[in-house]
Amino acid sequence: MSHANIQTALNQYKQVGVQSSLTDATPYRLVQMLMEGALDRIAKAKGTMLSNDFIEKGRLITSAMSIIDGLRGSLDFEVGGEIAVNLDNLYEYMNRRLMEANTSNNPDLLDEVSNLMSTIKEGWDGIPVEIQEEHARSKGMEP
Secondary structure, three states: OOHHHHHHHHHHHHHHHHHHHHHHOOHHHHHHHHHHHHHHHHHHHHHHHHOOOHHHHHHHHHHHHHHHHHHHHOOOHHHHHHHHHHHHHHHHHHHHHHHHHHHHOOHHHHHHHHHHHHHHHHHHHOOOHHHHHHHHHHOOOOO
16 A cells, blocks of 8 residues: 555544544533644644745644634623623634734744633633533533
């Protein structure tokens, strides 16, 4: 089997794994996965920025921005109130900083956004399972 065939097979295997993870994931886990994806793309963007691969850097930053837009779109302002408003503002700020990082090639801006996302994710990860399950039941979902 050639290297290209092996890589294609690995990519297909990864895609099946991602699909399985998405199918089985709770809403809390899906948000975690989005945050992990944003952090991963920001880290990779920093690497490509430092190695002067500007096309890939732009693609990765754009992907991170899309994920952050997805997180913004999932905010429930009725339930989340002031916290949702604050997160919306923070996500907007993060996307502006990512855009600046892309145009200025400043890795410090990527670090700033990564630190902000990590802090948000730590808070999200700290939500007790009991609260996650109670929320799922209140929405008519299986925990």
